[in-house]
Amino acid sequence: MKSKLLAVLKENYPEYVSGEKLSGELSCSRTAVWKHIEKLRKEGYIIKAVRNRGYLLENSPEAFSAHAVSSQLSGAMLPYHVNFYRVLSSTQPEAQRLFLEGAREGTVVIADSQTSGRGRLGREWQTREGKGLAMSIILTPGIPPYKAPQLTLAAAVSIVKAVKKVTGVNMEIKWPNDLLINGRKACGILTEMQSDPDQVRSVIVGIGLNVKKDDFSGELENTAVSLEEAAGMELDRADLASAILMQFASDYQLFLEKGFKGLKDDWEKHTCTLGRTVRVEQNGVYFTGRAESVDDQGILQLRTEDGRIHPVVSGDIEL
Ligand code: BT5
Structure with missing residues (x-):
């Protein structure tokens, strides 16, 4: 019953499926359908129910997990280790905590939702359950502190390239840390470092990417956008996370060898800032x-x- 119900919901995504249709397909009453939906929700499936429209499967727990990401990272040029959480206040302090406990370069923290996601300068970053990608990567690049902000630009290049590859969508880099689609923000990057006077101890690169359409309110209603809205198709957050990590691992090597200079041409190709x-x-x-x-x-x-x-x-x- 469970797999049949999920199959019907998945087949019809992104359309709602009426309770009537489901009860017909599953040969059970509408009350029984509702009970099964409730059971799935308890297992972590996010299923929206709207009167007169029916049910919409927004996210499956098995689709986004540490395994779903790590299984696509073989051959990466960084020794990635993915830690996955359903809810965190923010992935940044969790990455910092892991680093202080001895986590090595390439440790990744991903959360399905954040209750106090951080932007720069004390601003907020919204990541609601089932909607986005909130990911922090621990790096120990052995660079002087003034170079750490360049990792924001490097990550921006990697994200643009990975997103293009997976979705076909063109994102534009707004210096220094925003990624826009048609002028709307789909991604923000937050680079935080811990440093000695002449060398950084760690850099934590935080990436917040809107994947699924969200009901943003207030200011964000007109300024934010998701990749699914831009791509016009359903996207898998684990695929996106791993594509970004794979791309970033190789861009990071280039950065270590040549500095930002090695990525500058790519950055210029994808920015909407220059000339304006x-x-x-x-x-x-x-x-x-x-x-x-x-x-x-x-x-x-x-x-x-x-x-x-x-x-x-x-x-x-x-x-
Ligand atoms: C950023 O700051 O854009 C950096 C965002 C970094 C988020 C990641 S998620 C993983 C890691 N863990 C964290 O806690 N943070 C990082 P800034 O340039 O200061 O932009 C913040 C502004 O973006 C806010 O003031 C809002 O105007 C806008 N904003 C907030 N949430 C948004 C969203 N989901 N989509 C688009 N815009 C958003």
């Missing part, structure tokens, strides 16, 4: 200019109206 007039906020001060280039350290070069170049090391830009 942008407004930059730095420590509460705003200035406007043309984003001319990024240098080999990933620093944005902004030409202001007076013709001078302002290097922008960090901050938020508005396109």
Whole structure:
């Protein structure tokens, strides 16, 4: 009964299946259908029920797990070890905790949902159950602290390439840490480091990717987008996570050998920032200019109206 019910829901995805249709297909009463749906929910299946439309299978527990990701990571250029959690406050402090307990480079923390997902500067990142990919990767690159932000740019390149490969969707990089689809944010990257004065001890690269359509409210209703909406097809979060990890492992090797310079051409190919007039906020001060280039350290070069170049090391830009 369970597998038949799941098969019908999966076949019809992303359409709802009415209780009537299900009871017909399964030769049981609508009450029995409802009881089976409840049982599946207890097992971790996320099934939406809407009056007059029926049931929609939004996510299956077996589809997203440590195994589903790790089984697709053979041959990766990093020794990945995936830790999977249903709920975390944020994957970042969990990765930090694991690192302090001795976890090595390549340890990955993935959560199905986060209750206090972090953006930069104390901002929030929303990851609701069954909807997105929230993933942190522990790295120990042995670089000086000033180079750590370049890993944000490196990860952006890897994500764009992996997403293109899996979904065909073109994402654009908005310097430094946003990935947009048609101007809407689908992914954010948060790079946090622990450092000694001349060398980083660890860098934790956090990736938040909207995969399934979410009912965002407030500001996000008009600014956020998911990959499924853009791709127009159902996507598997484990496939995406592993594709990103595989791509990142090889881009990271290049970064270690050549620095950001080794990835710069790729970054430039996928950015929507260069050539545009942008407004930059730095420590509460705003200035406007043309984003001319990024240098080999990933620093944005902004030409202001007076013709001078302002290097922008960090901050938020508005396109
Ligand atoms: C970021 O910060 O974009 C970095 C987001 C990193 C999230 C990952 S998830 C795995 C790891 N664990 C964590 O706790 N964090 C990392 P920032 O540039 O500061 O952007 C934050 C802003 O993005 C918010 O103020 C909202 O405006 C917007 N935002 C929040 N959630 C969003 C979502 N799901 N989709 C699109 N925009 C969102």
